[in-house]
Amino acid sequence: MGAKEERAGTDHYFLDPQQFDELIAALRKLGYSVIGPVVRDGAILYDEIESASQLPVGLRDRQGPGYYRLEERGDKAFFGFVVGPHSWKKFLYPPRVKLLTVSRKGEVTAHNGGERKMAFIGVRGCELAAISVLDKVLLGGPYVDPVYSTKRKHVFIVAVNCTEPGENCFCLSIGTGPEAGPGYDISLTEVVGDGIHYFVARAGSSEGENLLERIGARKATGQEISEASVRMEKSHTLFRKSLDTVGLKELLYRNLESPVYTEVAERCLACANCTLVCPTCFCTTVEEVTDLSGEVAERWRRWDSCFNADFSYIHGGSIRSSRLSRYRQWLTHKLGTWIDQFGVLGCVGCGRCITWCPVGIDITEEAAKIRRREVEVSTA
Amino acid sequence: MIAEPSLRPIGGLETFKMEWYRVVGKARETPDTFTIRMKARGNGEIAFEPGQFNMLYAYGVGEVPISISGAPFNGQLIEHTVRAVGPVTKALASARIGSNLGLRGPFGKGWPLKEAEGQDVVIVGGGIGLAPLRPAIQQIIRKRERYGKFYILYGARTPSDLLYKRDLQNWRGRLDTQLLVTVDKGDEKWRGYIGVVTTLFRHIKLEPNNTYAYVCGPEIMMKFTVQELKNQGLPDDRIFISMERNMKCGVGICGHCQFGPFFICKDGPVFSYSEVSNIFGRREV
Numbered sequence: 001m002g003a004k005e006e007r008a009g010t011d012h013y014f015l016d017p018q019q020f021d022e023l024i025a026a027l028r029k030l031g032y033s034v035i036g037p038v039v040r041d042g043a044i045l046y047d048e049i050e051s052a053s054q055l056p057v058g059l060r061d062r063q064g065p066g067y068y069r070l071e072e073r074g075d076k077a078f079f080g081f082v083v084g085p086h087s088w089k090k091f092l093y094p095p096r097v098k099l100l101t102v103s104r105k106g107e108v109t110a111h112n113g114g115e116r117k118m119a120f121i122g123v124r125g126c127e128l129a130a131i132s133v134l135d136k137v138l139l140g141g142p143y144v145d146p147v148y149s150t151k152r153k154h155v156f157i158v159a160v161n162c163t164e165p166g167e168n169c170f171c172l173s174i175g176t177g178p179e180a181g182p183g184y185d186i187s188l189t190e191v192v193g194d195g196i197h198y199f200v201a202r203a204g205s206s207e208g209e210n211l212l213e214r215i216g217a218r219k220a221t222g223q224e225i226s227e228a229s230v231r232m233e234k235s236h237t238l239f240r241k242s243l244d245t246v247g248l249k250e251l252l253y254r255n256l257e258s259p260v261y262t263e264v265a266e267r268c269l270a271c272a273n274c275t276l277v278c279p280t281c282f283c284t285t286v287e288e289v290t291d292l293s294g295e296v297a298e299r300w301r302r303w304d305s306c307f308n309a310d311f312s313y314i315h316g317g318s319i320r321s322s323r324l325s326r327y328r329q330w331l332t333h334k335l336g337t338w339i340d341q342f343g344v345l346g347c348v349g350c351g352r353c354i355t356w357c358p359v360g361i362d363i364t365e366e367a368a369k370i371r372r373r374e375v376e377v378s379t380a
Numbered sequence: 381m382i383a384e385p386s387l388r389p390i391g392g393l394e395t396f397k398m399e400w401y402r403v404v405g406k407a408r409e410t411p412d413t414f415t416i417r418m419k420a421r422g423n424g425e426i427a428f429e430p431g432q433f434n435m436l437y438a439y440g441v442g443e444v445p446i447s448i449s450g451a452p453f454n455g456q457l458i459e460h461t462v463r464a465v466g467p468v469t470k471a472l473a474s475a476r477i478g479s480n481l482g483l484r485g486p487f488g489k490g491w492p493l494k495e496a497e498g499q500d501v502v503i504v505g506g507g508i509g510l511a512p513l514r515p516a517i518q519q520i521i522r523k524r525e526r527y528g529k530f531y532i533l534y535g536a537r538t539p540s541d542l543l544y545k546r547d548l549q550n551w552r553g554r555l556d557t558q559l560l561v562t563v564d565k566g567d568e569k570w571r572g573y574i575g576v577v578t579t580l581f582r583h584i585k586l587e588p589n590n591t592y593a594y595v596c597g598p599e600i601m602m603k604f605t606v607q608e609l610k611n612q613g614l615p616d617d618r619i620f621i622s623m624e625r626n627m628k629c630g631v632g633i634c635g636h637c638q639f640g641p642f643f644i645c646k647d648g649p650v651f652s653y654s655e656v657s658n659i660f661g662r663r664e665v
Contacts, residue, residue, distance in 0.1 A: 099396045100396055100397075102437075102439065102440075102482070104439065106400055106480060108397060108398060108400075108482070110393050110394070110395075110396055110397045112390065112392070112393060115390075137633075138633065139391070142631075142632070142646065143392065143395045143631035143632060143633065144391040144392035144395060145392050145395065145633050146390075146391070146392035146393050146395055146396065147392075148392075149390050149391045149392045150390050153390050253658070256659075256662065256665070282633070282635060283634060283635030283636065284628065284629075284633070284634050284635070285628050285634065285636070286442070286443070286628050286629075286634075288440060288441060288442040288443075290440040294440065297439060297440040299396070299442075299443075304628075304634070304635070304636075306635070306638075311626065311636060312625065312626050312636070313626055314624060314625065314626050315463070315465040315466065319625065319626070319664060319665075320664045321664065322664060324664075325663070325664030325665075328664075329638070329665075332640075333638065336641075337638070337640055337641040340641035341641060341643070
């Protein structure tokens with residue numbers, strides 16, 4: 001990963017829409033399943049694609065707390081939206097996966113979900129950061145997750161820099177965007193304007209560089225690079241939300257009994273939507289299943305959520321029986337204890353939990369309220 | 381050098397794999413609690429630290445975390461004490477002699493027995509909380525000359541809820557160990573102390589800067605025990621408690637056992653009280 005950082009920032013390449021499509025074709029030819037954004041059921045999801053024409057061309061997503069709608073942009077942009085309810089976690093850490101097969105005779109087989117070469121198209125800065133967070137959680141040891149490890153091995157990442165942050169985005173304040181950080185193979189900045197439409201591309205790995213050469217991408221001109229830079233500079237001015245991360249962990253640790261939790265628990269439905277759309281939430285549970293004859297038993301793992309009542313169940317009852325305690329667990333984990341556990345925030349600023357919360361609870365607002373209330377209490 | 385994704389190793393295939401252990405003995409401790417003695421299929425010694433736990437698997441039913449409660453004889457046997465309260469623990473408790481159970485482990489951090497050498501040790505158990513303390517007691521007794529004064533305080537609800545009755549008799553018979561046992565509610569045959577385990581502290585006088593305390597039991601019991609230890613002047617970093625939370629994986633991946641910044645499975649289950657004093661005893665953390 002560190003080595004990839006060094007590679008970034010060398011040459012800029014130019015891709016027109018046709019060459020971008022060739023990039024997808026070349027990845028497929030190399031044996032990758034190419035996965036990218038597509039429109040489904042009124043939202044932009046991630047699924048396998050064969051060509052650039054399947055991308056949500058000319059669409060943008062209008063987002064707000066508990067609000068998501070697609071709209072026409074009036075141009076032909078391939079990536080004129082931000083993030084939807086899916087994240088790449090779905091492919092790297094599948095929602096339901098078989099871990100173990102045990103036969104009555106005693107044969108034990110561990111599973112890793114199967115190897116698959118996957119190319120992710122359109123990975124945003126926040127999402128690249130989320131993958132790096134999951135790397136720490138699931139590969140950092142002392143024990144390594146076999147499924148994530150296997151899926152992660154063959155991933156090729158085509159990142160896209162966000163020239164137009166969404167209404168719920170706050171990656172800038174966390175430092176995970178709007179430019180995609182290290183870890184990509186190729187990064188793209190899309191330039192759409194009066195009669196122009198192209199990408200400025202950079203390689204983040206030799207594999208990425210080889211691919212750009214392979215499709216015959218030429219070096220970008222100074223003018224083309226500066227068009228892309230102008231858009232990225234402007235992007236920095238378009239953010240509407242931010243999270244004040246200064247002393248945040250300590251703030252949350254000092255305020256475990258903040259009245260803000262009582263208020264937010266009145267609204268929170270404990271529906272677990274936020275944890276399912278979150279690109280870093282990694283909690284899972286297991287199910288044991290046997291076939292009808294009882295000769296074979298399997299252990300399946302599926303996503304779980306700290307908002308579920310039985311998540312903390314031990315004999316005698318659940319440790320966190322109130323919604324207040326479950327919201328507090330989630331918020332303090334994302335923004336506090338995660339740092340102690342893995343050295344990074346558990347939040348990458350993608351805003352999904354705000355958009356997909358049925359009652360529009362906003363993590364940035366709740367954190368700000370906790371900060372405000374502490375000041376009020378201490379000056380009262 | 382550029383780290384190519386293709387060079388990233390695939391790992392973790394052993395993470396969820398288990399070994400089969402044969403059930404070679406079973407002792408009924410209380411009406412719903414059993415100590416299961418198992419032997420590894422090979423002839424290797426079973427290595428673990430007192431205070432660690434294993435994930436035990438009953439075929440087709442599932443896997444649960446269970447503290448190691450003893451290692452008798454030559455290190456080829458291992459014991460777990462299981463209270464039959466859920467589907468998996470019921471299946472484990474009903475495992476027949478000669479049948480096989482799956483085992484993954486050992487996991488977590490145990491009691492700091494090395495650190496306590498040359499010092500006095502007080503062990504405080506509540507109910508089934510004595511189980512993870514038993515291997516520590518066994519080890520201290522085995523290496524008795526390495527430790528100073530040794531106290532065991534044990535409380536259970538009723539005389540029939542007391543675990544390891546034969547051990548209790550042996551420990552009580554030792555001149556180098558002070559065992560005090562109390563029950564919340566006696567019966568017609570009970571001649572010992574009546575009251576919660578913390579009432580036993582009036583019978584002992586600890587040397588606070590020369591004593592390690594290992595505590596396990598229900599959280600409320602540990603909370604008041606810590607208070608008693610502090611009343612006797614023990615510093616927080618000489619008090620150790622063993623925590624319990626829901627666990628699905630045992631290896632820091634499933635997220636269930638979080639306790640503030642800690643994963644009980646890998647950072648615990650044994651914690652120094654100084655590590656957790658700001659969150660321990662807080663409701664619903």
